[in-house]
Amino acid sequence: xxxxxxxxxxxxxxxxxxxxxxxxxxxxxxxxxxxxxxxxxxxxxxxxxxxxxxxxxxxxxxxxxxxxxxxxxxxxxxxxxxxxxxxxxxxxxxxxxxxxxxxxxxxxxxxxxxxxxxxxxxxxxxxxxxxxxxxxxxxxxxxxxxxxxxxxxxxxxxxxxxxxxxxxxxxxxxxxxxxxxxxxxxxxxxxxxxxxxxxxx
Numbered sequence: 001x002x003x004x005x006x007x008x009x010x011x012x013x014x015x016x017x018x019x020x021x022x023x024x025x026x027x028x029x030x031x032x033x034x035x036x037x038x039x040x041x042x043x044x045x046x047x048x049x050x051x052x053x054x055x056x057x058x059x060x061x062x063x064x065x066x067x068x069x070x071x072x073x074x075x076x077x078x079x080x081x082x083x084x085x086x087x088x089x090x091x092x093x094x095x096x097x098x099x100x101x102x103x104x105x106x107x108x109x110x111x112x113x114x115x116x117x118x119x120x121x122x123x124x125x126x127x128x129x130x131x132x133x134x135x136x137x138x139x140x141x142x143x144x145x146x147x148x149x150x151x152x153x154x155x156x157x158x159x160x161x162x163x164x165x166x167x168x169x170x171x172x173x174x175x176x177x178x179x180x181x182x183x184x185x186x187x188x189x190x191x192x193x194x195x196x197x198x199x200x201x
Contacts, residue, residue: 007087014055014091018098021051045106052099057161057181059092064154064188071199072150076142090133092157100126125160128153151196158189 025047031038039047066075066085075081132153139146162185168178 007090010087010091011094014094015098017055018048018052018095021048021055022102025051042109045102045109049099049102049106052095052102053161053164054181056092056095056099057165057185059088059095060154060157060161061185061188063088063092064158064185064192067154068188068191068195071195072142072147073199086133086136089136093129093133096126096129122160125156129157147199151192154192155189158185161185 022044025039025044028035028037028039028047029041029044063085066081066088070081075085136146136150162182165178165181165185169175169182
């Protein structure tokens with residue numbers, strides 16, 4: 001049974017996964033150019049960022065599905081469900097920090113500057129992602145304000161994920177996994193709206 005006490009264990013798993021992602025990406029840069037998995041060394045952190053981003057999208061989908069299955073009101077009524085919800089939220093934040101590190105290293109490696117002014121929405125979302133677990137841990141009771149904040153945060157993060165997937169879909173490229181990500185995240189968000197209706201009906 002998941003409890004908040006096991007949080008360090010799950011954080012360790014996510015961090016180990018990010019290390020594996022790095023070594024996997026670095027390994028693909030050592031392959032022959034004819035190999036399907038081959039990437040140029042300068043794209044190692046780019047690949048790390050893409051894979052860690054997919055991990056974030058999976059974690060976000062699991063969080064959305066939990067809200068769909070139980071509803072926020074029910075989650076906050078049962079300690080086990082709430083602990084699981086908080087663990088998932090925290091893991092998403094930890095993974096996002098790793099993702100941001102890879103992005104920063106990718107820009108640095110390619111002599112580019114990551115400018116906040118060019119992506120204010122992404123910056124604000126990143127700050128919100130980092131503060132989100134602390135806010136949920138501090139406010140134990142589900143007020144209407146907290147309920148609204150959680151839903152808006154999840155929708156905003158989902159929008160960012162869908163937008164990233166959408167930018168990867170270009171004419172002439174199949175990009176099935178990106179299209180699949182757009183569809184499942186969009187459907188999950190629609191079901192969250194339905195769950196909100198059930199929570200207040």
